[in-house]
Amino acid sequence: MSAPSFQSDCPLFFIMNAGSGRNDKSETHDIIERVMQEAGRPHRICLVDDAGDLSRVAREAVEAAKECGGAVVAVGGDGTLNAVANAVIGSGCAFGALPQGTFNYFGRTHGLSEQIEDAVQDLLHATPQAVQVGMLNDRxxxxxxxxxxxxxxxxxxxxxxxxxxxxxxxxxxxxxxxxxxxxxxxxxxxxxxxxxxxxxxxxxxxxxxxxxxxxxxxxxxxxxxxxxxxxxxxxxxxxxxxxxxxxxxxxxxxxxxxxxxxxxxxxxxxxxxxxxxxxxxxxxxxxxxxxxxxxxxxxxSPEPLYLLKAATRPQAEESANA
Structure with a gap:
């Protein structure tokens, strides 16, 4: 599958797991909302209270994103990113990530900021880039x-x-x-x-x-x-x-x-x-x-995940010391 057709003004659909990550969810929500409004970027924020609903909400967001050429963004730790990525891969949509977990290996490897405001700002100027993912049976x-x-x-x-x-x-x-x-x-x-x-x-x-x-x-x-x-x-x-x-x-x-x-x-x-x-x-x-x-x-995986990455931010492993 070729890279998704993604424009700089495409809508972003944020999926937040209320039980994931280390930051206050209301504060994270408010920062995302403020940055997106200031940029005039169309968006939707879905706060998921029950982790069991995460995959379903992510699939619904993918369908909505496909209709308008948007991207789906996971907000949380590596487990939350995994659930949303499983819904996105192969859909023709781009995948964004705001890493908020304990180790954030995925985000750090791909140069995604762990500071929520910086990460959202980066999304506004990001482009889809193919990244390798593994598969275990069908996931x-x-x-x-x-x-x-x-x-x-x-x-x-x-x-x-x-x-x-x-x-x-x-x-x-x-x-x-x-x-x-x-x-x-x-x-x-x-x-x-x-x-x-x-x-x-x-x-x-x-x-x-x-x-x-x-x-x-x-x-x-x-x-x-x-x-x-x-x-x-x-x-x-x-x-x-x-x-x-x-x-x-x-x-x-x-x-x-x-x-x-x-x-x-x-x-x-x-x-x-x-x-x-x-x-x-x-x-x-x-x-x-x-x-x-x-x-x-x-x-x-025979097909990559198309991750939204800002071209200006360096690879995070240079500065990660954990």
């Missing part, structure tokens, strides 16, 4: 997808966030606590590039974000620019060894650890061991938990 992911321990970490992280707030420190502490509480080993079969192997691992992580992979020290980060995804798996280890691997990752040296398996691929099929007769597998995509039918088919 796309922007940053990463995983199974095993990592989805468990994300689930328990939400409990900690509700108690202690949203911050990167809380996210790191909750991850340590989850590992210490115990975890199961996966028994899976991997098929990629005509090769089949059996693996026992606590977690399998698939990355589509160069910034995130670079920060933890995975050399396959460069493959993202060449149209591939990166796979990371941990060999069977005890709790102390796994905690030590987390330290390696925190210092950007995970790829040098002996207990790490990492490789690039364009398509990877993951099947659970025949011993377990598992039909559905819990996975995480961009921080959101879902159940998928086995086998799991990871691949680069």
């Amino acid at each position: 796309i992911f922007l940053v990463n997808a995983s199974l095993g321990l990592y989805p468990q970490v994300l689930e328990e992280r939400e409990t900690y966030k509700q108690q202690y707030g949203r911050s990167r420190l809380v996210a790191a502490w909750s991850g340590l606590a989850t590992v210490c509480h115990g975890y199961r080993q996966l028994r899976i079969t991997l098929e990629a590039q005509g090769n089949t192997s059996t693996l026992r691992t606590p977690t399998l992580f698939i990355g589509n974000n160069r910034l995130q992979l670079e920060q933890i020290g995975i050399p396959e980060s460069e493959l993202i620019e060449d149209g591939q995804l990166a796979a990371i798996a941990v060999r069977p280890v005890g709790t102390l060894a796994l905690l030590w691997l987390m330290v390696w990752g925190a210092f950007g040296k995970l790829g040098e650890a002996d207990n790490i398996i990492n490789f690039g691929f364009s398509r990877l099929t993951v099947k659970p061991s025949k011993l377990y007769h598992v039909r559905r597998i819990k996975v995480a995509m961009d921080g959101e938990i879902a159940w998928m039918n086995a086998p799991l088919d990871f691949r680069v």
Whole structure:
């Protein structure tokens, strides 16, 4: 599909998840409204109170945008961006993002400001640019997808966030606590590039974000620019060894650890061991938990997502230090 026909005066349809992100939603709403009115740009802001309605509202916004040549903009964390992007891709509409989450890997990689007013101003002068996204079965992911321990970490992280707030420190502490509480080993079969192997691992992580992979020290980060995804798996280890691997990752040296398996691929099929007769597998995509039918088919999406990017803002990885 060719790039969407998008003009600088096209309407923008904003989808805000009231339960996502770290900023006050009323303040964010008011800033978007003010900037758009000052620019005289047609727009609509949809505030979604129930996360279960997010996909439906996004689909409705896509249909409205298609009728007037507009674009759909997600406001929130990576999970909110994921839900809206799944509605937009393949529709012929451009996708905009105002990142408001804890880590914002997608936004930072593509040079999107985390300051809401700057980000909205950038949208006013942005043009659609093709960006790679990954696919897991029939859904796309922007940053990463995983199974095993990592989805468990994300689930328990939400409990900690509700108690202690949203911050990167809380996210790191909750991850340590989850590992210490115990975890199961996966028994899976991997098929990629005509090769089949059996693996026992606590977690399998698939990355589509160069910034995130670079920060933890995975050399396959460069493959993202060449149209591939990166796979990371941990060999069977005890709790102390796994905690030590987390330290390696925190210092950007995970790829040098002996207990790490990492490789690039364009398509990877993951099947659970025949011993377990598992039909559905819990996975995480961009921080959101879902159940998928086995086998799991990871691949680069055959069509890109057309992201609204301002040509004047540099790539954010130059200034991101988290």
